Structures are given as C-alpha cells and as structure tokens.
Amino acid sequence: MTAPHDAPPAAARPPADPLESGRKRRRLVRTVLAYVSLVVVTLLVLVPFGWMVSSSLKQDNEVFAVPIQWIPDELRWSNFVDIWDRIPMLTYLGNSAFLSVTITFLQVLTGSFAAYGFSKVRFPGRDGLFLAYIATIAVPWQAYMVPQYIMMQRAELTDTYWSIILLQAFGAFGVFLMRQYYMSIPDDLCEAARIDGLSEYGIYRRIMLPLSKPALASLALLTFVSTWNDYMGPFIYLTSNELWTVQLGLRSFVGQYDAEYAMIMTGAVLSVLPILVIFLFGQRYFIQGIATNGLKG
Amino acid sequence: MTHAVTRTRSRPRSAWRDILIGWSFILPNFVGFALFTLVPMLAAFALAFLDWDSYGTPEWVGLDNFGRLLADENFHVALRNTLFYAAGHIPLTLVAALTLAIVLNRKIRGVQLFRTAAFFPYVTSLVAVAVVWNMLFNPTAGPINQVLEALGVADPPRWVASTDWAMPAVIVTSVWRDMGYYMVLYLAGLQTIPKEYYEAATVDGAGAWQRFWSITLPSLRPTTFFVLVMLTIQSFKVLDLIVVMTDGGPGRSTLVLAQLVYREGIIEGQFGYSSAIALALFVIVLTVTVVQFRFNERRRAS
Numbered sequence A: 001m002t003a004p005h006d007a008p009p010a011a012a013r014p015p016a017d018p019l020e021s022g023r024k025r026r027r028l029v030r031t032v033l034a035y036v037s038l039v040v041v042t043l044l045v046l047v048p049f050g051w052m053v054s055s056s057l058k059q060d061n062e063v064f065a066v067p068i069q070w071i072p073d074e075l076r077w078s079n080f081v082d083i084w085d086r087i088p089m090l091t092y093l094g095n096s097a098f099l100s101v102t103i104t105f106l107q108v109l110t111g112s113f114a115a116y117g118f119s120k121v122r123f124p125g126r127d128g129l130f131l132a133y134i135a136t137i138a139v140p141w142q143a144y145m146v147p148q149y150i151m152m153q154r155a156e157l158t159d160t161y162w163s164i165i166l167l168q169a170f171g172a173f174g175v176f177l178m179r180q181y182y183m184s185i186p187d188d189l190c191e192a193a194r195i196d197g198l199s200e201y202g203i204y205r206r207i208m209l210p211l212s213k214p215a216l217a218s219l220a221l222l223t224f225v226s227t228w229n230d231y232m233g234p235f236i237y238l239t240s241n242e243l244w245t246v247q248l249g250l251r252s253f254v255g256q257y258d259a260e261y262a263m264i265m266t267g268a269v270l271s272v273l274p275i276l277v278i279f280l281f282g283q284r285y286f287i288q289g290i291a292t293n294g295l296k297g
Numbered sequence B: 001m002t003h004a005v006t007r008t009r010s011r012p013r014s015a016w017r018d019i020l021i022g023w024s025f026i027l028p029n030f031v032g033f034a035l036f037t038l039v040p041m042l043a044a045f046a047l048a049f050l051d052w053d054s055y056g057t058p059e060w061v062g063l064d065n066f067g068r069l070l071a072d073e074n075f076h077v078a079l080r081n082t083l084f085y086a087a088g089h090i091p092l093t094l095v096a097a098l099t100l101a102i103v104l105n106r107k108i109r110g111v112q113l114f115r116t117a118a119f120f121p122y123v124t125s126l127v128a129v130a131v132v133w134n135m136l137f138n139p140t141a142g143p144i145n146q147v148l149e150a151l152g153v154a155d156p157p158r159w160v161a162s163t164d165w166a167m168p169a170v171i172v173t174s175v176w177r178d179m180g181y182y183m184v185l186y187l188a189g190l191q192t193i194p195k196e197y198y199e200a201a202t203v204d205g206a207g208a209w210q211r212f213w214s215i216t217l218p219s220l221r222p223t224t225f226f227v228l229v230m231l232t233i234q235s236f237k238v239l240d241l242i243v244v245m246t247d248g249g250p251g252r253s254t255l256v257l258a259q260l261v262y263r264e265g266i267i268e269g270q271f272g273y274s275s276a277i278a279l280a281l282f283v284i285v286l287t288v289t290v291v292q293f294r295f296n297e298r299r300r301a302s
Helices: A002-012 A018-056 A079-086 A089-120 A126-138 A139-155 A159-169 A172-183 A188-197 A200-212 A213-229 A233-238 A246-256 A259-296 B002-047 B062-072 B073-104 B111-123 B126-138 B143-148 B166-190 B195-203 B208-219 B219-238 B240-247 B257-267 B271-301
Strands: none
Touching: A018 A259, A018 B073, A018 B111, A018 B126, A018 B166, A079 A089, A079 A188, A089 A126, A089 A159, A089 A172, A089 A200, A089 A213, A089 A246, A089 A259, A089 B002, A089 B166, A126 B002, A139 A159, A139 A233, A139 B002, A139 B195, A139 B257, A139 B271, A159 A233, A159 B002, A172 A213, A188 A200, A200 A213, A200 B002, A213 A259, A233 A246, A233 B240, A233 B257, A246 A259, A246 B126, A259 B111, A259 B126, A259 B166, B002 B271, B062 B073, B062 B126, B062 B271, B073 B166, B073 B219, B073 B257, B111 B166, B126 B166, B126 B240, B166 B219, B166 B240, B195 B208, B208 B219, B219 B271, B240 B257, B257 B271
8 A cells, every 4th residue: 555655756856865764664654544544533433423313314113223323324304394393492502592593692791800800900809709610610510509489489490491591691710711811911101001090990891891702702602502502591491381491392302102213313413513603613722721720710 | 187186086986987888888788698598497496406397396405316316217218328429529630620620720712611611501591401411321222321332331220220330320310411520620720820830841851741731730739629629519419410411320329418408397297307317417527628638738748
C-alpha cells in the first residue's frame, strides 16, 4: 500500500538522501497511524448516533434484525412525515424552544449585569456575597428540589412555565462565568470611561457587553442546551400535555408505544437535531466556556 | 486644602453611591437567586428536622428522621446502588476522557472535527441517549448482545432487564455521555505541558509508555484532581439518567439516593423525611470532597 504512495515524490527528486527519505516515510506512517486512531476512536463514540439515524429510517420489525443492518434496503423517510401526526411534535418542539430562549435570555441578561457589579464596582460586602453564590454551585440541586417544589406548590405555579423559568433563569453559574471573563478586562478601561463621563450602566452597555461577546456566547449556548435537554424540571412541574417539552413528549411516546422502535428513533433524531445545528455553529464557544471555567472553578 | 476637604466630604456620599450602584447591578439576579436557590437550600436543612407531610402541620422532631433513615431498607439499597454507580462511573469516565484527550491531542489537520464529534454525546438530549442505549442493550436482539454473541459469549447479560446488569448498563451509558466533557478539561491540561519535557525525554531514550507515565500523568495531576472532584459530585447526585433509563428498576436494582429524595418528597409528599435523605446525600458528597482535598494537599506537600 505504501510503496506506490511514496513513489512519486521519490521520482521527482532523484538524488534524495536515503536517511532523509527514511525519516519522511516514518513521519508519513506516523501521520497515517494518527488519523487511523482518530477515526477509530471517533467512530466508536459515534456508533450509537449511527444506529439511531439508521433505525429511524427503518420499519419497526427491521430495527432488531439479525445481523445488524446499518443501511436499510429501503429508506423509510415517511417516518419523518408520520411522526408529526402521531404525537404533537411541533407543540413539543415549540414549547422547548420557548422555554430555552426565555431562560437563556434572562440568564444572560441578569448574569452579565450582576457580574459587572461583582467585578467592576467596589462596595462593602461584595466579596462575601459572591462567596455565597459560589458556595451554592457546590450544593447538588437534588438536595433542595423538595423545598423548591413546596414553594411552587404553595404559590400555585406548578404546571405553569413560571415554575421552570423562575427556578432556572437566575442561576449562579451565569454570574460566575461572566465575572470570570470581566475580571480579565483591565479596570483602567472602565476608569478611562468614567473620566470621560460615562455612567456605570453606560460602561456596562457600551464597553463590557461588546468586549465580552465570546463569554456571552458561551453562556448563552450552554444555558440553551442545558434547558433544551433538561428532563427533571419539566418532569416534576409540567403535568399538562400541551405544556410538555420535547424531552417529556419523547419519553411518554416511548412509554406508550414501546414496540414502535423506528418511530421512537425518529423522535429521538428530531429531538437531537436542533441541538446538533446549534452545537455545530457554536462549538468553539462551548469548548471555551468549559475549558476556561472548568479549570479555574 | 480645599481639595482635601471636598474629597473627605464627598467620600461618604460616593461610598453610598457605590453601594447603591453595586446592588442595582446585582439585584435583578440576586432576587431570583435568593428566592429560588438560597432560601430553598436553607429550608432543606431545616426541613430535615421536621415531621411534615403535605397535609399536616410541620412539627419539630429533632433527629427522628435520621433514625428512620438508618432503619429504612430503601435507603440502604439506594446508598449501595449509588456507591456502585460512583465506583464504576468515576474511574471509567476518567480513563475514557484521558484516553480520548491523548488521542485527540495532536496538531494535525482536521483534529478539531474529531474533538467536536467526541464532545457531541455530552450535549445530546438525555432522553434520546437513554432511549438509544436502552435499545442497544436490548437483551434479545440488541446490537451489543449481537456483537457479544459474535465474539463467542454464549450467554450474554440481559442488561436493563436483569437486576445484576442494569446498573452496569447505566454506567456504560453515562460514561459514554460524560467522557467528552472531561476530555475538554484534559485537553486544556495537556496543552500546558511544555514540549521541551518530551523532547528531553526522547533524547534520553524514553519510550512512549515511559513518557506517558513520567511526564504526562504527573503534569496532569491538577487536572486529574479537579476532574475527580467534579466526577464524584456528579456521580453521587445522579438522577435524570436513571429516571429515564430504568426508573430505578428492575425491582430496586438501580434505585439511587437522589431518586429516593424525589420519590419520598415529591411523589409521597414526605417533606421532612425526604429532606433528611437529601441532607445525608449532601453530607456524603461533602465528606468525600473534603477527603479528596486533604489527600491532594498531603500529596502535594510530600
């Protein structure tokens, strides 16, 4: 395999140093091996997705055929048409989108606003307050979900979007992530703007917001995806079918029609697709958001 | 002179101004945060010492809830299952994430694409993940058992349909889902290791395996510590994956602590008792984390 591959460059430069060409060949082999290992590892990671997509284009009785058929003989695209009639998929997708957009908007807005107060305005008690924010990140949400539920029940907000929005829009994580970024912006910049007569709100809006676009993007994407994928929140609070998110809808579909394997996979593909699009557009920010915050946290 | 006077006079006013301005920035977030995170958190602590179900009035019972906890067989089962899950999830995710990071830490064209792919399971919706893996683990004709049979395993496990193998199935699924996240942390850690270390070691004749053990692994110690702490916290509070994938079953074989909190508190309305379980969960997580920090400090000191 390697011999014909190596032939042309060797022929092009006849008086090649044998040592040199040996090194070159070794480097080529190493690169090929690197790619092979990358492809193998990535395929292993992605196999479940491949199976999901392939099953979504089959008939129910083909999904568990022995041996596994990775590419069905006949691609049943009709699954992707029929599912909209089987379950109110459009409503579910719309509900998920509404909740994700609202919560992301509130979290980014209040989070970056508070982060400015925590990083660029000096006042007594500020650092103690921030410590309280950090401390709560370490406490698992599962430990206080019951009191939250009692509060929502007493306020008669269960089975409304208010419960989900109020519980998720004011997280400490957004404040933490944005403050981390604002700390890296030099104070001199704000000082100069103050001397020029800009108010603190003006500095936030005209200087900090434009400068922190990458961090805002990270926070927005992470919040959007985690809200879209959230299961327990809607599961605990939303009982009416017309309020369900795509996660609840898909889960209930599985419970009701557990033998309609292909259609279930079609629903799974549809629930992942919006996330895939968003992820591919913004993957740089996802990874930055995790790499910078993860390690400094 | 006049300068000094105006400054001292303006200082108290500006201090007040700073407080007002500072709080005006923080307040929109803080109101929501205090009301829906801080208050419930403190309430959870207090509730653990009350006898309160959704109908009666709360009554102070001291440590009664904890006595009941120690005698509750469900609690024992859930604790054991949670420990089992943690014992599988923590080391396997760590090794998988480190392996992925090392394979993907190459400066070759297109490597970003592979990293993106490896990270994708982490952002995939949980229900889709659970549904797909449940089918992959299907005991009769699932692809995993087909592969096992092809490899010569005569009697492959019945996975989510068996009490012994349901938890391993959940662990495999969660490792697959989470490894991309920790891979990102490890990649960041790998990039901080100076290239010269490897060059020097190669000159000294160290093989790839030797370089890994004597350079890569020690240099990654801070990252590994952080990953370990995060994984521990994540493992002990596992809930949603279990609820969607097995709902604690078959029997009680995958019932975990956080799920017991949910069942007792939100389904049964036993507010006091469920908060005692939650507090126990929190104390366990806290203890393990503190021990890890201590251990890390001692190791760094030596």
